Amino acid sequence: MVRIKICGITRPEDGAEAARLGADAVGLVFYDKSPRNVSIEQARAVIAALPPFVSVVALFVNPEREWVERVLAGCAIDVLQFHGEESAVFCRAFHRPYLKAVRVKPGVDLLEWAGRYPDARGLLTDAFVEGAHGGTGATFDWTLLPDDLPLPLILSGGLDEQNIIEAVRRVKPAAVDVSSGVEASKGIKSAARMAAFISGARHGSV
Numbered sequence: 001m002v003r004i005k006i007c008g009i010t011r012p013e014d015g016a017e018a019a020r021l022g023a024d025a026v027g028l029v030f031y032d033k034s035p036r037n038v039s040i041e042q043a044r045a046v047i048a049a050l051p052p053f054v055s056v057v058a059l060f061v062n063p064e065r066e067w068v069e070r071v072l073a074g075c076a077i078d079v080l081q082f083h084g085e086e087s088a089v090f091c092r093a094f095h096r097p098y099l100k101a102v103r104v105k106p107g108v109d110l111l112e113w114a115g116r117y118p119d120a121r122g123l124l125t126d127a128f129v130e131g132a133h134g135g136t137g138a139t140f141d142w143t144l145l146p147d148d149l150p151l152p153l154i155l156s157g158g159l160d161e162q163n164i165i166e167a168v169r170r171v172k173p174a175a176v177d178v179s180s181g182v183e184a185s186k187g188i189k190s191a192a193r194m195a196a197f198i199s200g201a202r203h204g205s206v
């Protein structure tokens with residue numbers, strides 16, 4: 001069964017609703033250029049509203065090492081997600097499981113990326129959009145994904161309630177990750193869209 005991560009949670013009630021609907025993980029964005037950016041205090045409030053069986057993923061884009069350490073000291077984070085140009089040495093420096101995001105466009109060699117981050121818990125594929133690091137709501141050509149990726153594949157990039165069944169059926173990822181596609185407005189989740197997305201992901205993977 002595909003695992004489901006709902007990213008860009010900024011409000012405790014959205015995290016609690018994602019968990020109630022069956023999300024396996026929620027993502028918190030610690031990147032001040034994102035409309036979904038949260039402070040450590042906001043993150044703590046979201047985490048406090050979650051049941052203990054939901055994983056908490058902290059997303060960063062080219063962070064200072066001290067910022068990651070402050071977040072880890074201030075919040076109960078299970079997994080790190082890096083969306084910038086962080087090296088493998090940097091990603092593993094925190095002794096936490098981590099995901100490495102890759103922005104996919106023609107010519108990007110995902111097998112080579114997987115080789116550069118062999119200890120990542122998964123490769124998260126997002127759409128390449130010039131000038132943006134992610135969370136754009138853009139999709140990419142799923143035929144660019146290799147069948148023989150040596151790491152678990154987390155599919156993201158423009159997923160929503162309309163395309164999630166086809167995405168899961170065609171790509172067969174280990175997990176899916178969504179942010180824009182389940183929002184009512186930037187940073188605010190829609191309960192109805194989250195419900196339709198999670199139901200679609202479950203439906204597509206049976």
Ligand SMILES: O=C(O)c1ccccc1N[C@@H]1O[C@H](COP(=O)(O)O)[C@@H](O)[C@H]1O
Pocket residue numbers: 007008027029031034035036059061083124126133134135136137138156157158159177178179180181
């Ligand atoms: O959500 C953001 O604002 C964000 C900012 C910078 C890097 C990544 C970001 N989000 C992640 O991008 C992918 C795709 O998001 P979407 O579903 O297309 O909106 C996903 O992993 C988000 O968590």
